[in-house]
Amino acid sequence: MPLNRATVAVAAAALVAAVGLIPGSATPAAAADCNSGTSMVTGSSGNYTTTSHGNTVYRGGDYRAAIQAGIDNLTPGRTSQQHVAVPASGSIGASTISLPSHTSISICGTMNVGNRGGRGAIEALNASDVTIWDVNMTGNPYFGMRFYGMNGLHLGDIDLDLSGGLGIRFERDHPGSRNVVIDDVYVSGTNNHGVETWNVDGLEVGRVVARNVDGTGLLLNNTVNANIGTVDGDDVATGTGYATFRTANRAGRMSDGSYPTNIVVDRVVSRGGGRGVFCVSESGGVQIRNIDLANNGNNAVLIENCYNYRIDGGTVNGGGEVRVAARSEFPNTRDVTVTARVDNTSVRESPCGVNVTWNITGNARLDVC
DSSP states (O other): OOHHHHHHHHHHHHHHHHHOOSSSSOOOTTTTOOOOOSSEEEEEEEEEEEETTTTEEEEEEOOHHHHHHHHHHOOOOOOSOOOEEEEEOOOEESSSSOSSSSSEEEEEEEEEEEOTTEEEEEEESOOEEEEEEEEEEEEESSSSEEEEEEEEEEEEEEEESSSSSSEEEESSOOEEEEEEEEEEEEESSSSSEEEEEEEEEEEEEEEEEEESSSSSSSEEEEEEEEEEEEEEEEETTSSSOOOEEEEEETTTOOTSOOOSSEEEEEEEEESSSSEEEEEOSSEEEEEEEEEEEEOOOSSSSSEEEEEEEOOOOOEEEEEOOOOEOOTTTTTEEEEEEEEEEEEEEEEEEOOOEEEEEEEEEESEEEOOO
């Protein structure tokens, strides 16, 4: 069944109800609600009004201040989510909107953003039970959205039509995050990655669509226990070593050093750009159920110094080779199975891995151990 926002949202709500991934936020009626909330931001450029609990708490021309006033005037010390509705459009410039625990927000207008070095246009840091139902973002941020130290984060329908920066970033050198749900992200025009995670344990993704992204579409670093629906890239990582879908920096590695299958991806689609699928730097525990790769300018698939990595089926047509490889600074690649139809390109294993199985059909040129 094709993924869409409604089906993903239902699945996410079921997951929340079943296992408590997002404490206190299992209230689907609040999803995408820009018509009502505990706080509301209305108006247009130069003339915004923010109400909270029925009272006017901001009136003026600063779009960021209007939104932040709506957030800051929610009930202090709350233990369940309160909602901020933003039907208004505007620009926040090179500044940041900060979301504390037990907050949900829908930004249904268009938010234009600037570049604030090292910071996100929207941030939630060291918080729990945060939902961002809707964002429509344009501009050139450093990070469109930035997170770390989260427990229970839900991103709904996120549309990042950017002209630079990095789309969504979970930070590397800060506390990790748990129990993250991402329904549907569209990201275009970045000069870095589309969606990049570091140090996440428990990740559910419905779909990431990346277009004209200089880095990776979806990049998992040191991330475990992930279920991914579709990663769809077109003109992603052109002329670089990145890929539509990449696992790196011990993604999939458990705390005991083992690599049980714990990152499962339904489908990777990649057209043009750089690599299609790339695993590197002691990552693994990955199962990709289906690939649909064509005319990638670099490797269609590169599995390098990775462990317990499976591709269960699909097609590769043209573009760079499908390869299993290894660099000397890490243990050799092992326990890899690739099942696919490969046409109009080659399949190569160099150097030989350990326990590598190739189930290749099509007219591919084979050079394997």
